[in-house]
Amino acid sequence: MTAATLRPHRRLARLGALAGLLVTVVALLLAPATPVSAHAVLVSSSPAASAVVPSAPSEVVLTFSEPVRKVAGKIRVIAPDGARADRGEPSFSDTVVTIPVDPSAGRGTYLISYRVISADNHPISGAFTWSVGAPSTPPTDSGSDTRADPVVETGVKVAKYLGYAGLLLLVGPALVLGALWPRRLDRRGPARLAWVGLGVLAFATLAELWLQVPYTAGGGLFDVTGAGFGDVLGGTYGTAHLVRLGLLAAAAFLLRPLFAGPVGRTDAIILAVLGGAALFTWPLAGHPAASPAPAVSVVVDAVHLGSMAVWLGGLVMLGGFLLRLADERELGAILPVWSRWAALSVAALLLAGTVQALIEVATPSALVDTTYGRLVLAKIVLFALVIGVAAYSRALVRRRTAAAHPAPVRRAVWVELAITAVVLGVTATLVQTPPARSAAEVAGTPDTFFTTTLSSPIYSLQVELDPAGRGNNSMHLYAYTSDNRPQPVAEWKATAALPSAGIEPIDIPLLPLTDNHASGEINLPASGEWQFRFTVRISDIDQATVSATVPIR
Template identity: 60%
Template structure:
């Protein structure tokens, strides 16, 4: 009897070790940055020189953001704060009011905000009023996060997913497949462990979100920081998860004791399970997808299938195959085989659709590393389904009731191949998807400003060309004296040419805005190194001409 117990414990330990190893492959690289918000535009634009001090700074992000208290500031050339009042966020646009009468020189805008997927992003831009100067240095770092906090967040996510597996799969097996004569003590311990892991990881996530958002250390958290987290979308989703899991723990007691559970209780448990599963995608990257509703549903299906499949395999290896007799296995295994096939199919389908959302095109599927890894993942998933089919045929032939060893070997192969599938998944999250990479490249191109200062003995001309790409472009010209004072200009003329492709000079229509500021628009038909020529007449007899080369992509 003691040897039997030892074998059962060893089987349970081995199965749990394999489960956690597989989850580790899935969750190890749990911090991809491609899905986070990105700064796509600003007013004033980064690195430009404006003639007059603006009354506000506008930052535009690729998705909706939430503000972090006290983490947006504008420093003037003297190193003092140039912003006043509280910044305002409207979707993906953040407006920072400024003090009036700002002096000449370079200003630095530093920011830290929370993306729609609950991840903080930070950075800085600079602009100059009238002339450039030595940029001021901020007292703190708005972009960094404490490495201990980041590590613990990954650990918490791992524990939460592990708890989900230990909770969902065993509960389904106990409710629908468990033989009445077998003790439920071992499975009940798994379920309670899963509940504890989910609750603990959720509380840890709530605590860590505060220093993660502000960039502080783990214990540098104030009451106001926690209040901000609880008042955010992330905090609301985490509180829902806590409530749902606590309610489920109460309803699970009759099932775990054995007998006494009603169909109404089981139906309510199912509804709570769906609600709990939805909290994972609602607090993560799917909310930032271009089709957020579809991505949230797919991610929930993906999690449910994973939890049913891996949790069911754990119950099968640790309890049912060692303890159930031939008659019981003959009834259980065909049903489990169908469950496993359905779960793997759901994993495959949800994963493929999610991948196609990121890939965006058939060429992206076959011509990129990301797309080819998707094809590899699909092929490996096909192998898993084939192994499951072989296991089903073993059951049909009656081999399993006599000895469970052939099935245990097949299940081992199934888990091994699944580990490779999840390893490919881990590689995928490290690679920028074609759609994301293309969108980022387009955004970068659309918001690139070519900025040069052209000088000669009589003047200094600041030239800004935006977005420096094929198509319509805006040209801003600012004229200064050699000692950086505004230079009145009587007449502005400009041309653009591309000699390498035989394009003769094209006139750039210019509109005089102030004595020393003019703007114009020109359509550039092709990419290349364009030559711009500017002539400024400052009196009836005085004029200066300067040229520059700008790369248009």
């Protein structure tokens, strides 16, 4: 094309980009103003868990650490006879959820199960019991399941992974074609790769919107309704994804001339602005927007994501095209520039990742005591391996032998990409895991209440003992998987002993309330450091025993 024929095409591309931006602005204007908050946890309830009250309440009140949103039909109160005791729709006011209850439902033990949505768009679920007059056999609730569908949970992680992969496959070719691509080489291969990346990213964004409906509601893959979609699109999560789609549409019009040949400074600046804006849609739809320092978290997460896309996308272009097609003279000019880019990207990754980890993990102990912290540690180890390989590649470039003998560099590049593919998988899981700071937000319980979480290779066990004193005590056990989902249990066993007083292990009778929740009553006759042991069997062959020392006053 001549310069005269290129001008109308570029004007058309800019008009297309402007149309995409208008779609983005409309999505932003329609976005609701929602408060910024952290991953919510239940801090108290009335009646309290395991409490025995003299008369039936007319309402149950749940108080969370941060504002929550409703999931239709997922808050239920079951009376001692197994019938529904809740009446009408629960009301949501900031951090408080109020559920009207039939006060004539009778004496005995009640069960409440709930599922709500926290500010970072992750579902929060749980269940507990209380009694009117005196405890009875706890009812079961076969009509409500607050657990997330495992297929949907896996699908969400796969969609996140595809989104990251599409982003780097788009950013890498666009950046290299715009700044490093030799004029004599055909641009069709990288252009096709970039279009694939754009398509994968758009598909992943749409898939995330679809999956968010059953993910929040706790349904199956195809349990998607118009009302559910409306709820998702009306929140910050849906708005961020719609904005991303609008920005991708706007960028697509400017990418076509870039893939055909060099573009002017104006188009390059517009593309950079669109790309930078799109990066912010990831943190705005996840944990960073709900962190204790949202402005800092959103910025560093966008920097972290952008640095990843530049580095890994550039590696794909280097290993897939440049080291194979460019001659020695061209590589001699390209590799030093790329080496500087990679060094800056890695430095930005390290800085942004460190800041984000400090905010989300909160305490050193949370690194090893929470799933989120352990995933961060795994990511650090993998990243250290990548840095080692990258340092080797950089050393080859500095020796100025890589241009003449690119094979060692090419091998190092593919090793980097192989390890970082695993890092992306860990990241896709990490963004779906409640931050470690949330695990540290323990309910404001009285001093006489004991709670702890015990870990084994096949489950984690939350233990609650009330009042943790001499005499009668109520115990509640909750089993969870390694990714914090309810773990169905086939058999529960528990014992308590006080070796210092010569008290041998006492069996604690346990009654399953739900498939991951059991309770029991025990009389502890003396003060001291009691040794509790819990054996949980989750299948015919899988069981593990954990223990805890509980101070009894």
